[in-house]
Amino acid sequence: MREPTPQDSARALTGWAAEQGIDPAELERIQRGLDPDDPVRSRAGHLQSPAILVPGLAASPWHDPDRYPWVDALESRYPRIRDEFEKQYASDGIGRHPEERELAATGGWNAYHFHTMGTPFPEHLAQCPATAEALAAVPGVADAGICYFSVLAPRTRVKPHCGFVNTRIRCHLPLIVPPDCRMRVGTETRAWREGRCSVFDDSFEHEVANDSDRPRAVLLVDTWHPDLTEIERRAMEFVMRMWTSDVD
Structure with missing residues (x-):
């Protein structure tokens, strides 16, 4: 058993969205947040470096x-x-x-x-x-x-x-x-x-x-975060449940 990776979560999220009938375009920011190579990470700097960093959200400590x-x-x-x-x-x-x-x-x-x-x-x-x-x-x-x-x-x-x-x-x-x-x-x-x-x-x-x-x-x-859409919140609920349980 191992902890999920952002890549695991991205794949699972794609399947979840299809089951829910959600347009993948509505989850673009979440999928980018799961991508460890997305440019948003280099712009955020070392003081903001979570495992999942969704772009486009107002950022203030x-x-x-x-x-x-x-x-x-x-x-x-x-x-x-x-x-x-x-x-x-x-x-x-x-x-x-x-x-x-x-x-x-x-x-x-x-x-x-x-x-x-x-x-x-x-x-x-x-x-x-x-x-x-x-x-x-x-x-x-x-x-x-x-x-x-x-x-x-x-x-x-x-x-x-x-x-x-x-x-x-x-x-x-x-x-x-x-x-x-x-x-x-x-x-x-x-x-x-x-x-x-x-x-x-x-x-x-x-x-x-x-x-x-x-x-x-x-x-x-x-x-x-107040800048999330309702669909993005539902998607993050799904992703965070993955991160609190073991996967094969």
């Missing part, structure tokens, strides 16, 4: 939260979401982050998932009703990527890395932020403010640090 109406649904429920997080954290219900070994240079990284590439976690959603209510207001939250409570242990640093697609926009709702915590996206480093969302494009190189002696916690939420 940081986004203005005011651009996204659903941000208010998260921020307005911040106290209740934080309470739900603290309950799960106190009960030891938060497990190891699947990428901890690969990306955590020091310390520890934990996660409590609500959605992962189209797969929901119904028990977790039921245990956190205010969080589930807020997430329901975010377009594509169930299938654009991942959504979870992300916890960095004290003295934890996450290595510089790029997300694997540029078709999503990522949001952090900071729940618990001690001093000496920060995140760099592209060339700019920012700190979090509890209860105020940070919105960014994780296909740009980014790294995270908690240099304090207390845990840092955020609610991490993915949504679709």
Whole structure:
């Protein structure tokens, strides 16, 4: 068994489009994004180098939260979401982050998932009703990527890395932020403010640090890049499901 390659995904996408009766021209950008030799990669530069880089999408490391109406649904429920997080954290219900070994240079990284590439976690959603209510207001939250409570242990640093697609926009709702915590996206480093969302494009190189002696916690939420068409979103749902399961 092996992980799919962009070439695997391109071939599978062609077959999926034929089954769905979709004009291949409507998926041209997605197919180009799966081509490791497409010229868009050389233009993007080393700070934006995901495995799948779809051309024609506005590219900026940081986004203005005011651009996204659903941000208010998260921020307005911040106290209740934080309470739900603290309950799960106190009960030891938060497990190891699947990428901890690969990306955590020091310390520890934990996660409590609500959605992962189209797969929901119904028990977790039921245990956190205010969080589930807020997430329901975010377009594509169930299938654009991942959504979870992300916890960095004290003295934890996450290595510089790029997300694997540029078709999503990522949001952090900071729940618990001690001093000496920060995140760099592209060339700019920012700190979090509890209860105020940070919105960014994780296909740009980014790294995270908690240099304090207390845990840092955020609610991490993915949504679709606003420049995608509806058909392109459906295509990316198909492609991302391939990347979360083994293929022969």
